[in-house]
Amino acid sequence: MPELPEVEHATQRLARSATGKQIVALRTLHPAIARGLSDGDLARVAARTVHVVERRGKHQLVHLGDDVVLVAHFRMAGDWHDGVVTEPPRFARAVLEFSDGSAVFLVDSRAFATLVLRTRGDEGIPALGVDAASAALDGDALRGALAKRRGPIKPALLDQAVIAGLGNIYAAEALWHAHLSPFAAASSLEAPQLMALADGIRRTIALAMDDPGRYSRGEGLARLAVYGREGAPCLRCGAPIARVAQAGRSTFFCAGCQREPGG
DNA sequence: CGTATCCTGACC
DNA sequence: GGTCAGGATACG
Numbered sequence: 021m022p023e024l025p026e027v028e029h030a031t032q033r034l035a036r037s038a039t040g041k042q043i044v045a046l047r048t049l050h051p052a053i054a055r056g057l058s059d060g061d062l063a064r065v066a067a068r069t070v071h072v073v074e075r076r077g078k079h080q081l082v083h084l085g086d087d088v089v090l091v092a093h094f095r096m097a098g099d100w101h102d103g104v105v106t107e108p109p110r111f112a113r114a115v116l117e118f119s120d121g122s123a124v125f126l127v128d129s130r131a132f133a134t135l136v137l138r139t140r141g142d143e144g145i146p147a148l149g150v151d152a153a154s155a156a157l158d159g160d161a162l163r164g165a166l167a168k169r170r171g172p173i174k175p176a177l178l179d180q181a182v183i184a185g186l187g188n189i190y191a192a193e194a195l196w197h198a199h200l201s202p203f204a205a206a207s208s209l210e211a212p213q214l215m216a217l218a219d220g221i222r223r224t225i226a227l228a229m230d231d232p233g234r235y236s237r238g239e240g241l242a243r244l245a246v247y248g249r250e251g252a253p254c255l256r257c258g259a260p261i262a263r264v265a266q267a268g269r270s271t272f273f274c275a276g277c278q279r280e281p282g283g
Numbered sequence: 284c285g286t287a288t289c290c291t292g293a294c295c
Numbered sequence: 296g297g298t299c300a301g302g303a304t305a306c307g
Contacts, residue, residue: 022301023301050290078302094301094302095302095303096301096302097300129290129291129292130300132290132291132302134303175284178302180302180303188302190301269302270299
């Protein structure tokens with residue numbers, strides 16, 4: 021399940037399960053996923069070999085040779101499950117069947133995930149900002165990415181053209197780590213806040229990378245600082261965690277210790 | 284910027 | 296039965 025750390029873990033698992041294997045067939049198991057793949061696409065995948073699996077933001081590229089690329093996006097609830105063709109797991113929406121009898125399923129309870137066949141260099145992925153897991157993400161990179169951005173910082177962090185890989189949970193977590201209000205004007209942040217935010221994003225991503233169960237399940241959410249903790253005491257200052265809507269999404273934050281610059 | 288939308292589940 | 300959900304896009 022899917023923000024950058026979860027997608028990265030899933031990409032690594034797919035790479036381990038699929039790299040070097042010959043594909044017998046790619047099959048769709050749900051109309052929503054079938055919409056992105058024509059019969060010609062499915063035929064073009066058959067008999068190919070999985071060369072390299074790569075993550076780009078929250079997108080995953082499965083390179084199949086001859087510049088053929090299978091592009092996957094999990095959206096809200098997608099994941100890869102290893103298995104055998106004859107026993108599809110619950111919520112299986114597509115399956116890559118390999119010549120050795122193994123299989124990898126795209127599972128997705130919401131059926132929002134996408135799978136399309138593209139050409140290398142024309143993957144159909146919109147422009148992405150600096151990767152949230154990149155060492156290049158520092159205060160300067162954030163300043164450049166946010167300079168022309170109007171409005172509050174929290175929705176800006178969800179824009180993949182600003183930073184690639186953050187989602188609603190870790191954007192809130194990163195702002196908490198940075199002691200920064202989700203309402204702070206994105207373009208108004210100065211060097212200290214930008215550095216704190218870059219550091220908060222790095223720390224949030226690193227924590228999640230080391231703790232794959234963090235994102236989902238009640239137990240995992242219990243390890244988050246603000247997301248899902250409305251009314252509970254802030255782990256830092258004890259003030260109750262608040263919840264508001266921004267750009268149609270829930271934002272959890274601590275009004276006690278997450279400040280606006282100058283505030 | 285905000286809202287609706289894709290589809291299906293979990294939870295109240 | 297209603298509400299809400301980790302994403303992303305189209306549109307007003």
